[in-house]
Amino acid sequence: xxxxxxxxxxxxxxxxxxxxxxxxxxxxxxxxxxxxxxxxxxxxxxxxxxxxxxxxxxxxxxxxxxxxxxxxxxxxxxxxxxxxxxxxxxxxxxxxxxxxxxxxxxxxxxxxxxxxxxxxxxxxxxxxxxxxxxxxxxxxxxxxxxxxxxxxxxxxxxxxxxxxxxxxxxxxxxxxxxxxxxxxxxxxxxxxxxxxxxxxxxxxxxxxxxxxxxxxxxxxxxxxxxxxxxxxxxxxxxxxxxxxxxxxxxxxxxxxxxxxxxxxxxxxxxxxxxxxxxxxxxxxxxxxxxxxxxxxxxxxxxxxxxxxxxxxxxxxxxxxxxxxxxxxxxxxxxxxxxxxxxxxxxxxxxxxxxxxxxxxxxxxxxxxxxxxxxxxxxxxxxxxxxxxxxxxxxxxxxxxxxxxxxxxxxxxxxxxxxxxxxxxxxxxxxxxxxxxxxxxxxxxxxxxxxxx
Numbered sequence: 001x002x003x004x005x006x007x008x009x010x011x012x013x014x015x016x017x018x019x020x021x022x023x024x025x026x027x028x029x030x031x032x033x034x035x036x037x038x039x040x041x042x043x044x045x046x047x048x049x050x051x052x053x054x055x056x057x058x059x060x061x062x063x064x065x066x067x068x069x070x071x072x073x074x075x076x077x078x079x080x081x082x083x084x085x086x087x088x089x090x091x092x093x094x095x096x097x098x099x100x101x102x103x104x105x106x107x108x109x110x111x112x113x114x115x116x117x118x119x120x121x122x123x124x125x126x127x128x129x130x131x132x133x134x135x136x137x138x139x140x141x142x143x144x145x146x147x148x149x150x151x152x153x154x155x156x157x158x159x160x161x162x163x164x165x166x167x168x169x170x171x172x173x174x175x176x177x178x179x180x181x182x183x184x185x186x187x188x189x190x191x192x193x194x195x196x197x198x199x200x201x202x203x204x205x206x207x208x209x210x211x212x213x214x215x216x217x218x219x220x221x222x223x224x225x226x227x228x229x230x231x232x233x234x235x236x237x238x239x240x241x242x243x244x245x246x247x248x249x250x251x252x253x254x255x256x257x258x259x260x261x262x263x264x265x266x267x268x269x270x271x272x273x274x275x276x277x278x279x280x281x282x283x284x285x286x287x288x289x290x291x292x293x294x295x296x297x298x299x300x301x302x303x304x305x306x307x308x309x310x311x312x313x314x315x316x317x318x319x320x321x322x323x324x325x326x327x328x329x330x331x332x333x334x335x336x337x338x339x340x341x342x343x344x345x346x347x348x349x350x351x352x353x354x355x356x357x358x359x360x361x362x363x364x365x366x367x368x369x370x371x372x373x374x375x376x377x378x379x380x381x382x383x384x385x386x387x388x389x390x391x392x393x394x395x396x397x398x399x400x401x402x403x404x405x406x407x408x409x410x411x412x413x414x415x416x417x418x419x420x421x422x423x424x425x426x427x428x429x430x431x432x433x434x435x436x437x438x439x440x441x442x443x444x445x446x447x448x449x450x451x452x
Contacts, residue, residue: 015367017393018376021213025220027228028201032380033216034208036373040110042209043373044117046124047381050102050197052175053236053316058184060170061177062193063097065137065185070095070104072133075126079133082119089116093123099175099238099314100385102197107374110210114219121223124203127194131187138182145179149449152253152260152325156426159251159447160262163242164319164422170238171318199229204384209373239317241266244420248436250446251426259331259427263338265420267320270313270386277411278311280403283358284350285309285341285416286322290357292341297324303334315386320416328427332435335423342421345412349405363397 020034052063071093073079086092091108104124108116148154158174165172177185205224207216268278279287286293286309297307303326312318326334370376370393379393389395425432429446437444 013367015397017370017379018208020208020380023213023217025200025217025225027225028199028231029220029224029227030204030384031213031216031220032204032206032384033211033213034206034376034380035210035212036208036376037210039373040210041107041373042110042113042207042211043105043107043377044113044120045103045105045206045208045377045381046120047204047206047384048102048104048198049202050097050193052097052099053170053238054193054197055170055177055181056189058181059177059189060173060181061141062185062189063102063197064176065134065141065182066190066193067095067097067102067104068137069129069134069190070123070127072137073128073130074122075128076122077119078128078130082123085119086116089119091116093120095123097175099171099316099318101381103381105374105377107209113211117219118223121227124198125224125227129187129190129194134185134187134190138185141176141182142179144176145182152256152258152426155251155253155449156260156262156323156424159249159426160264160321160422160424161319163247163249163424164264164266166240166242169240170236171316172242195229196232199231200224200227201229201231204381206377206380206384208377208380237316239266239269239314241420242422246419246421246423246441248423248425248439248441248444250429250433250436250444251424252429252446252448253426254428254430256427257328258325259328259334259425259432260325261323261331261334261338262424263322263335263421264309264320265417265422266317267311268415269315269317271315274411274415276399277403277407278415279362280355280358280400281345281408281411281415282309282311283362284354284408285345285412288358288361292344293322293324293338296337296341297326297334301330301333301337303327303330303337307338313386328431331425331427331432332439335436335439339418339421342412342416342418345409345416346418349409352405355403355405355408359400359403362400366397366400 018034018036020032023031055062073082089112091106093106095104162172293307297303304324307324309322311320370379433444
């Protein structure tokens, strides 16, 4: 019998992230430019420190609604005219807000950059925020909410956040708001949020592609020099956990053929010094297809089509999550096998082959991520959002490659905490509750979808 031998990874190709320079305009706007001249294309990204953490209590969703409303027209162009003018230039503008920033972006041919950037600046600085447009965007968000409450995967993600964070923590609420908060939003809320947060000192403009710093400064000064305002953002404590002991909640879906599982706890902030050991440790635990949890639940037991784990990296502590969906009849077994894999990560160092497999993958895919101007601009946006060092991307692979088997063990023991694990099951309680109670996690709470 012929036995297949896993091919060994070759030496990593040399990689150097594109050089970039920073400038600050007189109005406080920061400009970052990476000149990449392979194609006559320029990607533009505006990173605004206008986040979901800036939403007022009871007004969750304001940041997202404001970002979306940017695309609905300016003081000189209605939404239709704006879309047509951008289409004539072969581009479009995307905008959205998350926990750590608002980002507006576009990619355009170099010879159309000046005209397109004029519109981009107009969208950023002169939105009209028409009441009809805001009400339509609210209706769309409310429709999304109705859809989410019928879909087990989205329901599990939202339920898990509500379960692991304290009720008064912003991270416990949906980033884009829930039905009650979105319904309460008005045009005045959007305008107030915009005026408070969209100011040059809280904005970084990034350009990557066929452009020099001098050309970028000329463009930015011509279109944005009259934009003014002062930094006003304040910090919000968003990541307080709900409890320090294990707990289980079942979200009632009587018609569910499967159990959607989320297991984990509050993680660590993106700035944590153990970031690289955690990334490698998670790759071994559940971050790759060949990870321990996926091989156990999918390949060894056939409980699921796939299982994974991840840290949701944010400025404050996002969740550490193990995610899968299994047949209702094996819900308890799937949870038990997942806990075994967590215990195994705590008990002994991983093997050198597992370490090499994880680090080779992470090092190998890294350069592929930054082959387009939009990807380079997005990478620079992450640099800004998380205040990463200037040489972060050049040192990434060396930092991954320096992680040892002992580092992985240390990261698992410090950052995957079995005694704090929280479990959310979206499924049929009549099929799963009694068996889950046998796990010994304590009482199992049930919650109706109508509670959301």
